[in-house]
Amino acid sequence: MENTVTAISQTPFTATVLGLPRVGPRRELKRATESYWAGRIDADQLHETGRALRRDQYAELRAAGLDSVPVGTFSYYDQMLDTAVLLGALPPRVADIADPLDRYFAAARGTDSVEPLEMTKWFDTNYHYLVPEIGPETTFTLHPEDVLAQLREAIELGVPARPVIIGPITFLKLSKSTGPAALDRADELIPLYRELLGLLAEAGAPWVQIDEPALVTDLTAGELAAVRQVYTELTAPANRPAVLVATYFGHPGPALDALAGTDIEGLAVDLVAGGTVEELAAVPALANKTLVAGVVDGRNVWRTDLDQALSTLATLLGSAKTVVPSTSCSLLHVPYTLAAEAHLDEALRSWLAFGAEKVAEVGLLATGLSAGTEVIAAELDRARAAAASRRADPRIRNPQVRARLAALGPDAGERGPAARRRALQQERLQLPPLPTTTIGSYPQTSAIRLARAALRKGEIDRPEYERRMRAEITEVIALQEKLELDVLVHGEPERNDMVQYFAEQLDGFAATELGWVQSYGTRCVRPPILFGDVSRPAPMTVDWIEFAQSLTDKPVKGMLTGPVTILAWSFVRDDQPLADSARQVALAIRDETVDLQNAGIRIVQVDEPALRELLPLRRTDQQAYLDWSVGAFRLSTSGVSDSVQIHTHLCYSEFGEVIDAIAGLDADVTSIEAARSHMEVLDDLNAAGFAAGVGPGVYDIHSPRVPGAEEITAALRAALKAVPAERLWVNPDCGLKTRGPAEVEASLRNMVTAARTVR
DSSP, X not given: OOOSHHHHTTOOOXXXXXXXXXXXXXXXXXXXXXXXXXXXXXXXXXXXXXXXXXXXXXXXXXXXXXXXXXXXXXXXXXXXXXXXXXXXXXXXXXXXXXXXXXXXXXXXXXXXSOOOOXXXXXXXXXXXXXXXXXOTTOOXXXXXXXXXXXXXXXXXXXXXXXXXXXXXHXXXXXXXXXXXXXXXXXXXXXXXXXXXXXXXXXXXXXXXXXXXXXXXXXXXXXXXXXXXXXXXXXTSOSSSOEEEEEOOXXXXXXXXXXXXXXXXXXXXXXXXXXOOHHHHHTOGGGGGSEEEEEEXXXXXXXOOOHHHHHHHHHHHTTTSSEEEEEESSOGGGSOSOGGGOSSSOHHHHHTBOXXXXXXXXXXHHHHHHHHOGGGGHHHHXXXXXXXXXXXXXXXXXXXXXXXXXXXXXXXXXXXXXXXXXXXXXXXXXXXXXXXXXXXXXXXXXXXXXXXXXXXXXXXXXXXXXXXXXXXXXXXXXXXXXXXXXXXXXXXXXXXXXXXXXXXXXXEEEEOOSSOOEEEETTXXXXXXXXXXXXXXXXXXXXXXXXHHHTTOSSOBXXXXXXXXXXXXXXXXXXXXXXXXXXXXXXXXXXXXXXXHHHTTOOEEEEEOTTTTTTOOSSGGGHHHHHHHHHHHHHHHHTTSOTTSEEEEEEOSSOGGGGHHHHHHTOOSEEEEOOTTTTTHHHHHHHHTTOOSEEXXXXXXXXXXXXXXXXXXXXXXXXXXXXXXXXXXXXXXXXXXXXXXXXXXXXXXXXXXXXXXXXX
8 A cells, every 4th residue: 555645545434433442341451450460460461351352342343334443542541641651751750660561550550669640530521541741851752662553453353443642732731741831842742743643654554543632622822823733744744644633522613723724634523512513614624624523422321313413414514525423532431332231221221322332323324324314214213212212201300309499599508607617516526636537438348349249149138238338337437446537437338339329329310230431540430320300219328327426436427429420420311401400419419418417427528529520621611510510519518507517529630720619619628639739739729718628638549559657747747838727637639449458557547647746
């Protein structure tokens, strides 16, 4: 094949998706990776697991009719970390680790002597990416071995491969720079990307997909100029594949004109999260390009309205050289397949499409677009019947819930003055300065997991399961008493997940069995499905917390998940505004807080780690979101008396953008991730005049390393420069569910020692 862009660009495709999940349909990669970390398998065995997963995936996509398959979206931990490796941008502190795989995982997780990279949310999703560090000492160099190996592997399997790489604009904008602004270094990356494109062409790639989701955010004039410069220079050489720039999670707005004016051959746009046919039609330069139209939702689980999608695709035919049906973004954000779900309600199942089903929808749309709708008439009829069934289902609307919300007065989200609350709470709790606590969960031991599995299989009954969980709670309370923590938690052994646990007890939600989605690294979650109006049939946590409190005189926190986080970490209904669903969930959580108060619980924590996550990417849309999200939290926490201390927890986000909202939550104490970012968030809190209690995380629980007492002491002293002692709490960054019992005990002992030292 002649490796010139002129020849390569004559290779059209008709159906694709923008990216793929990678953990395996039964979390095979998670288990293999954790086995590698534990020394139970070697690197060759880990790599074979990856190869097997990719082979199966490629075969399924070919069978579904995709004639351009994304390659290179596979990762052992995170795609931004992979890009840092590709560009030689790992931090110097891992440079002395000789083995490349161990060096990679050290940057991701840390070691006893190496701090990991920071971690934060990937745009407005629940996926966490690792934040590359770019300093004056960073010298970018190309290391393309992995992406070339995945490309060769796919070609050898007969796969019509399209390598996928994160683009220079997104990589730099999402990196943390300790020198000049990261985007100022785009000139250094252009030669590397050009070299990479040449290597991919030589290896046989007709197209390359360059992911630039940062282009759907607000960009300055200088950043838009950088977009034009980068893609003008990247498309100048002839010996390269055709370039498809993929934008997703919103509409590229002004960046659309910047890209369309360059010589890229294709553009992928998200027509689910933003953008309209009219906006695309208004860009004449698209007439010479392939338009990959994201009409199948890659982030939610509802069936596509095939009639509407076909109408959109048909309308676009006059706006581009070629129109290709696709998903709106990578399928990383949805479960693998509905076929794995043996016990879903049949009506609900008919309304859904997971990853495999979305791939099939893309194939159907491509067939309908090219051959006519009569060829897919039966599939269209089934989709219409499912949509009609969903609209008519009586579970969708609950008149009682809607009447309760309509009857709430304007003060339903208000509590007493903060100063009065502080005085009442201190008199009741009698806590020392710098009170120590943890965020909520304790390690989910093998005994806990085995008990849960035995209950699910019917090997033990509910009373026996509850007996075992009470035994676990008893041990956790005893451990905290031994460590002399000041405010205790029950450890949450009975909870499979901080959202799923509540969703399984709320009407309007459904849970999956194998609907796993990657959150970060080897951490996977099963987001529940919010399909109808939400209500709470019975108390969800009171018996557990009441039992834990009976074991100690120290206060035990009631632990709840807030309405925004329950929505953010669920697949939400798309037939009403998110704000309406948030108020319904808030009402259910409010009922639970009141029941906890009536059971004698003195502190209730309502976690909102996803508050920043749902923030719209465009500033013009953000205030409306902040208004309803803060309002939902306040509705959920304002039913209790002023003597009940309300805590909340936030983690792994860019908090500076929502500081005013954090204050607006009006929680008495806010614990917040701060260890990986070295307490930087406290400056933002001070600048906003934050005056409530705050617990900046003093050590990072996402790393296996045990922090020394001296290290935590230094973190506390740094925190005291920003927060007065009477408002400062001492706690880890997040819950301890994923850590081992021995490291938890050692870390907490050091934390308590540090708090005593600083007192």
